[in-house]
Amino acid sequence: MLSGIAAPAAALDFTAGEQRRILRHGPWPPASRPDPSNRASGEPAAIAFGRALFFEPRLSVSGRVSCATCHRPDRAWTDGLPQSRGQRAVDRNAPALFNLRFNRWFGWDGAQDSLWAQNLRPLLDRREMGIGPGGAARLVRSDRQLSCGYRRAFGEAPGADDERIFVDLGKALAAFLETRVTGRTPFDDFRDALARGDAAGQARYPAAAKRGLRLFVGRGNCAFCHFGPAFTNSEFADAGVPHFIGPGRVDPGRHGGIRKLRRSRYTLLGRFNDDAGRSTAAGTRYVRLRQSNFGEFRVPGLRNAALTAPYMHAGSLATLADVALHYSTLDEERLHAGGERILRRLDLSARERADLVAFLETLTETAPRHGFVGKSGAVQCR
Amino acid sequence: MARPRPGGPALAAALALVLAAGEAAACDRPEGWTGGARIAGDLWTAWWRSEPAAIPVGAHFSVRFHLCGPPAGRVRVRGWMPDHRHGMNYRPEVTLNGMSGTAEGLMFHMPGRWQLLLDIRGAAGGETLTAETVLE
Numbered sequence: 001m002l003s004g005i006a007a008p009a010a011a012l013d014f015t016a017g018e019q020r021r022i023l024r025h026g027p028w029p030p031a032s033r034p035d036p037s038n039r040a041s042g043e044p045a046a047i048a049f050g051r052a053l054f055f056e057p058r059l060s061v062s063g064r065v066s067c068a069t070c071h072r073p074d075r076a077w078t079d080g081l082p083q084s085r086g087q088r089a090v091d092r093n094a095p096a097l098f099n100l101r102f103n104r105w106f107g108w109d110g111a112q113d114s115l116w117a118q119n120l121r122p123l124l125d126r127r128e129m130g131i132g133p134g135g136a137a138r139l140v141r142s143d144r145q146l147s148c149g150y151r152r153a154f155g156e157a158p159g160a161d162d163e164r165i166f167v168d169l170g171k172a173l174a175a176f177l178e179t180r181v182t183g184r185t186p187f188d189d190f191r192d193a194l195a196r197g198d199a200a201g202q203a204r205y206p207a208a209a210k211r212g213l214r215l216f217v218g219r220g221n222c223a224f225c226h227f228g229p230a231f232t233n234s235e236f237a238d239a240g241v242p243h244f245i246g247p248g249r250v251d252p253g254r255h256g257g258i259r260k261l262r263r264s265r266y267t268l269l270g271r272f273n274d275d276a277g278r279s280t281a282a283g284t285r286y287v288r289l290r291q292s293n294f295g296e297f298r299v300p301g302l303r304n305a306a307l308t309a310p311y312m313h314a315g316s317l318a319t320l321a322d323v324a325l326h327y328s329t330l331d332e333e334r335l336h337a338g339g340e341r342i343l344r345r346l347d348l349s350a351r352e353r354a355d356l357v358a359f360l361e362t363l364t365e366t367a368p369r370h371g372f373v374g375k376s377g378a379v380q381c382r
Numbered sequence: 383m384a385r386p387r388p389g390g391p392a393l394a395a396a397l398a399l400v401l402a403a404g405e406a407a408a409c410d411r412p413e414g415w416t417g418g419a420r421i422a423g424d425l426w427t428a429w430w431r432s433e434p435a436a437i438p439v440g441a442h443f444s445v446r447f448h449l450c451g452p453p454a455g456r457v458r459v460r461g462w463m464p465d466h467r468h469g470m471n472y473r474p475e476v477t478l479n480g481m482s483g484t485a486e487g488l489m490f491h492m493p494g495r496w497q498l499l500l501d502i503r504g505a506a507g508g509e510t511l512t513a514e515t516v517l518e
C-alpha cells in the first residue's frame with residue numbers, strides 16, 4: 001500500500017473504472033420534485049408554517065421541548081449528544097436534518113416511509129415531545145398565530161378532526177425540512193472537473209483526499225452502501241456497530257422498524273397519503289421482513305458528516321477518525337454471522353485512515369447553509 | 383445476459399445447432415418486444431426484460447417475462463448478489479397469466495454483480511433460471 005513514502009503522481013490518476021464510480025456521487029444537488037404524498041410539499045405558506053412549528057415548544061407536554069432542542073440549526077441540525085434528551089432520554093442519536101427529501105425511509109430503523117410520518121413520531125413519543133393528536137389539534141385551533149398559519153398553509157381553517165390536523169402538522173414540517181439541502185463541497189468541484197476533463201480543476205483537490213477517495217470507491221467497499229450523490233443507497237445494513245442498549249436489551253434496528261411500519265396508521269398505504277395513485281408506495285408495499293434485519297440500521301448519507309459528530313445510531317463513535325478505525329478493525333466473525341459479506345476488516349495503516357478522513361471532510365459544504373434559520377414563521381399572519 | 387457456458391466456441395456452435403432444432407426455435411422473442419434477453423434451462427426457456435430497460439441502482443423496477451415449455455403453475459422472482467451473498471430487501475409480487483408474467487417491486491440496492499432468478503414450478507417439475515447483470 002501507500003504507507004510511509006509519498007505516492008508517485010501516477011498513482012493518483014484514477015483508472016477508468018474508478019472514474020466511473022466517482023462520477024456516480026454527483027452531480028450535486030440532484031433534481032427533485034415535490035412529494036406527491038404531501039399536498040403541502042413545496043408550498044411557500046406551508047414551508048413558513050412548518051418553520052414556525054419546528055421551533056414551537058408548546059408542541060411538547062412540558063412546554064419546554066421543541067424539534068430544535070434535538071435538531072439545533074446552529075449544530076448542523078443535530079444536538080452533538082451520543083443519544084438525545086427530550087422530556088426524557090432516548091436511546092438513539094439525533095440525525096442531522098438535511099437532504100431528507102432524497103430518502104426513501106426515515107429513522108435509523110426506517111420505521112417511517114415518509115418525511116411527514118417521521119415528523120409525527122416525536123409528537124407521539126412521551127420521551128421526546130409527546131403531545132399527541134388531541135393536544136396538538138387543540139393548540140392549533142386555540143392559538144391565533146398557529147391557526148392562521150394552518151389556514152394559509154392548507155387553505156382552510158383547522159377543522160374538528162384532530163387526527164387530520166395532527167397529520168397536517170407533519171406535512172407542514174416536511175415542507176419546511178425538504179428545503180434543507182446541503183450546499184456544494186470541494187468533492188463536488190473535483191467530481192465535476194473530472195466529468196469535464198478539467199485537469200486544473202482536478203489538481204485543486206488535496207492529494208490526501210484523492211487517496212481517501214480511492215479507498216472509498218475501491219478496497220474499502222464503502223460505495224456499495226454509501227452510494228450515489230447523497231452517499232447512501234437509502235437502505236439498511238449491519239455495519240458491525242454494537243446495538244446493546246442496556247443489560248439484556250438490544251436495539252432490533254431494521255427488524256423492529258419494519259414491524260412498526262406495518263402497525264402504523266401513518267404510512268403511504270394508509271388514508272393520509274394525499275396521492276390517490278400511491279405512486280411512491282412501492283417500498284412499503286413490497287418490503288420484506290427477514291431475520292437478518294436484526295441489527296441493521298439505515299445507511300446514513302455522508303454529506304456534512306464532519307459537522308455531525310458523534311456517529312452511528314447510538315452515537316457510539318466520537319470522531320470520523322474513530323469511524324475509520326472501526327471499519328479498519330471490524331470483527332468479521334460477528335459480522336458475517338448473517339451470511340452477508342460486503343464489509344471486511346480493512347487493516348488500514350494510520351496514514352490510510354487519515355486519508356479516508358481527509359476525503360470525508362471534503363464532503364462538507366463550502367458556504368455553510370446549515371447555520372441559523374430565523375425562528376419567525378408568524379410574520380405572514382399579522 | 384445468460385451465464386457464459388463452458389466448452390468454448392465449438393461446443394457452443396454444436397449446442398446452438400441442437401437448440402435451433404429443438405426448443406430454441408419454439409421460443410421466439412415475444413411479440414411486440416424489442417429488447418429483452420433469453421435464458422435457457424432444461425425444462426423451460428424464458429425471455430425477460432426489465433422496466434425501465436436499464437436497471438437502476440437503488441430504485442424499484444419491474445420485470446416482464448414469457449416462458450416456453452410445459453405449463454407453469456407458479457413463478458417466483460428473486461435477486462441475489464453472489465459476491466456479497468445477499469438478496470433483495472423487497473419481495474416482488476408476480477402475476478402469471480398463462481405463460482407470461484410480470485414481477486413488480488424489485489430493487490437492486492447496490493452497484494455490482496446481480497443475478498435475477500426465476501423459480502418456476504409446474505406439473506413437469508421445478509427449475510431455476512438465472513440471468514446475470516452488472517450494475518455500475
Ligand SMILES: [Cu+2]
Binds near residue numbers: 342
Ligand atoms: Cu451487495
